[in-house]
Amino acid sequence: MANYRKLKEKAYEAAIELVKQKLIIHTFGNVSELDRAKGVFAIKPSGIPYKKLKAKDMVIVNLENNVVEGRLKPSSDTKTHSMLYRNFAEIGGVVHTHSTYATAWAQAVKPIPILGTTHADFLPQEVPCTQIMADEQIKGNYEEATGRQILEVFKNISYKDVKMVLVACHGPFTWGKNAKEAVYNGAMLEEFAKMAFLTLQINPQVSSLKKTLIRKHYERKHGKNSYYGQK
Numbered sequence: 001m002a003n004y005r006k007l008k009e010k011a012y013e014a015a016i017e018l019v020k021q022k023l024i025i026h027t028f029g030n031v032s033e034l035d036r037a038k039g040v041f042a043i044k045p046s047g048i049p050y051k052k053l054k055a056k057d058m059v060i061v062n063l064e065n066n067v068v069e070g071r072l073k074p075s076s077d078t079k080t081h082s083m084l085y086r087n088f089a090e091i092g093g094v095v096h097t098h099s100t101y102a103t104a105w106a107q108a109v110k111p112i113p114i115l116g117t118t119h120a121d122f123l124p125q126e127v128p129c130t131q132i133m134a135d136e137q138i139k140g141n142y143e144e145a146t147g148r149q150i151l152e153v154f155k156n157i158s159y160k161d162v163k164m165v166l167v168a169c170h171g172p173f174t175w176g177k178n179a180k181e182a183v184y185n186g187a188m189l190e191e192f193a194k195m196a197f198l199t200l201q202i203n204p205q206v207s208s209l210k211k212t213l214i215r216k217h218y219e220r221k222h223g224k225n226s227y228y229g230q231k
Contacts, residue, residue, distance in 0.1 A: 002038060002040075002069075004068075007033055007058075008056065008060070010033045010178065010180070011032055011033040011058045011179055012042075012054070012057075013179075013180070014031045014093065014180055015044050015053060015058075016050070017180070018031060018186070021187045021190075023099045023186050023187060024050065024097050024099070026049055027048065027049050029096050029097040029098055030043060030075040030077050031043070031093070031095045031179050032044070032081045032093065032179065033093050034092045034094075039062055039063050040062050040063070041081065041082070042059065042061075043059055043074050043078055044057075044058065044059075044075050045070070045074060045075065046072070046074060046075050046076050047073075048072065057072055059074040059075075061078055063082050063086055064082075065078055065082050077096050077146070079144045079146075079147065080094075080096070080143045080146045080147040080150075080173070081094045081096075081147075083148065083151070084147060084173070087147075087151055088154075090160065090177070091159070091175045091176060091177065092176070092177050092179070093175060093178040093179030093180065093183075094175045094179075094182055095173065095174045095175070095179070095182040095183055095185070096172070101194040102171065102189050102193040103170075103172065105127075105129070105166055105193050105197075106166040106167060106170055106171050109132060109168045110129060111126040111127055112126055112127035112129075112166070112189075112192050112193050113126050113196055113208050114208055114209050114214060115195070115196055115200075115208060115209055118195060119192050119196075120213060120216075120217035121221055122188055122192070122218075123192075123218070124161055124218040127165070127166060128166065130149040130150060130152070130167050130168045131149065131152075132168045133145060133149060133168070133169075146170070149168075150167065150173060153165055159175070163185045164188075164189045172189055174189055
């Protein structure tokens with residue numbers, strides 16, 4: 001029988017980091033870590049407060065949404081996580097939070113505009129927002145429909161460059177090479193959301209950052225000739 005202890009521990013550590021970063025409270029949100037070779041991921045159990053959560057509580061689920069190991073019910077958003085894993089071939093971690101500022105933008109059904117170089121250092125564009133879900137989707141397989149909404153947004157956007165999205169009326173999802181990176185991206189998203197909100201409070205007529213500055217700041221960190229940081 002496969003030993004999933006390390007996989008559970010990685011997902012658990014990411015969950016606790018969400019608390020430390022103040023991206024979640026009580027039972028809000030969820031995180032998962034994928035073992036792509038085994039075709040399974042560890043995900044937070046549904047409705048368990050983070051203060052009571054233990055590594056052993058994390059639930060092992062396969063990419064067909066079947067529980068492989070675990071005594072608790074997995075997150076209600078499990079089907080959204082598996083949808084992203086099946087379609088974004090190079091990710092290994094997914095995070096969903098209800099962080100205040102990012103969720104406020106999602107509830108407003110507005111993408112987060114790229115207004116300054118802090119945002120451009122990390123992303124080459126605005127943070128996208130999905131469309132509002134149709135009634136038929138809500139009444140059907142809701143969590144799977146959420147995943148499909150995200151995939152629809154990323155038909156023309158690289159999930160490798162933009163590792164975050166707002167689900168309209170709901171909240172943010174982020175991803176990365178593992179759960180730890182997905183948490184980091186969730187923290188960055190919350191900062192972009194907060195900065196954009198405050199900027200628009202100061203100057204509601206502010207324009208998006210001009211393309212030359214976006215390109216310069218993004219490419220100096222992420223381009224093929226990047227020179228930011230130590231080599």
